Amino acid sequence: MLSNLQNVPILFLIYHLGIQRNLYPDLLILVLADTEKKCNICGNKFENFDKLEQHKKESHQEKSKEKQHVSKSSRYKATGIAAAIAVAIILVVYFSDSTAPVGTIQGVECDPTEGTIFHVHAHLDLIVDSKSVTIPAGIGIKPNECLYWLHTHNTSGVIHIESPQQTTFTLGQFIQVWDNTPDISPKFEDITHGDKNIKVFVNGVEVKDSYENIKLAAHDEIALVSGNVLQSIPSSYEFGGL
Numbered sequence: 001m002l003s004n005l006q007n008v009p010i011l012f013l014i015y016h017l018g019i020q021r022n023l024y025p026d027l028l029i030l031v032l033a034d035t036e037k038k039c040n041i042c043g044n045k046f047e048n049f050d051k052l053e054q055h056k057k058e059s060h061q062e063k064s065k066e067k068q069h070v071s072k073s074s075r076y077k078a079t080g081i082a083a084a085i086a087v088a089i090i091l092v093v094y095f096s097d098s099t100a101p102v103g104t105i106q107g108v109e110c111d112p113t114e115g116t117i118f119h120v121h122a123h124l125d126l127i128v129d130s131k132s133v134t135i136p137a138g139i140g141i142k143p144n145e146c147l148y149w150l151h152t153h154n155t156s157g158v159i160h161i162e163s164p165q166q167t168t169f170t171l172g173q174f175i176q177v178w179d180n181t182p183d184i185s186p187k188f189e190d191i192t193h194g195d196k197n198i199k200v201f202v203n204g205v206e207v208k209d210s211y212e213n214i215k216l217a218a219h220d221e222i223a224l225v226s227g228n229v230l231q232s233i234p235s236s237y238e239f240g241g242l
């Protein structure tokens with residue numbers, strides 16, 4: 001909603017430019033200008049629409065007759081321009097309309113405090129070229145600012161899912177948070193070198209799907225393997241009290 005408010009000056013500017021150039025047909029002016037009853041010929045203001053109409057009849061009869069003689073083509077032209085402006089306004093509103101707060105990553109928001117409604121944990125092992133890679137601490141945490149609903153507190157590989165709403169999150173969302181948390185290195189992209197054939201094991205069983213689609217369920221042990229698959233793939237993790 002906040003971002004909508006930011007559009008008000010832009011919309012007003014577009015609208016005002018249109019007025020200056022007399023681009024809008026009367027109807028659009030009525031829609032946009034809302035309550036103001038202003039004579040479009042002399043600029044006088046009136047308390048209601050009837051008085052404005054009466055004033056126009058009395059003071060500008062000749063001019064309004066002239067106006068009626070405006071050729072059809074120029075009316076079409078004006079209507080076309082007004083329609084284009086209306087479309088532009090709609091596009092501005094539509095493309096900047098986002099109910100998600102600034103900084104949201106693939107639907108994962110960053111809140112000042114940890115969500116308590118939904119709090120579960122999954123564990124991630126990352127094996128690249130037969131070696132286990134440490135998952136960085138602080139993924140999804142902007143110190144003194146906010147915590148993403150998906151984050152890591154240490155280098156154990158435990159993914160904390162702490163959200164104010166019960167939603168199914170995916171490993172793809174976690175990795176997007178990882179790659180977009182400032183000051184975290186290495187990034188997932190750096191570690192896997194953009195490998196498109198990463199193999200996925202959930203609780204020791206291979207899942208033939210992209211790692212991005214893997215759902216993060218409570219106490220899942222997820223192993224991603226880039227390169228050779230080790231003889232033994234971890235099938236569970238000791239979460240302790242988590």
Ligand SMILES: [Zn+2]
Pocket residue numbers: 114151153160162
């Ligand atoms: Zn946490």
Ligand SMILES: [Zn+2]
Pocket residue numbers: 119120121160161162
């Ligand atoms: Zn937690």
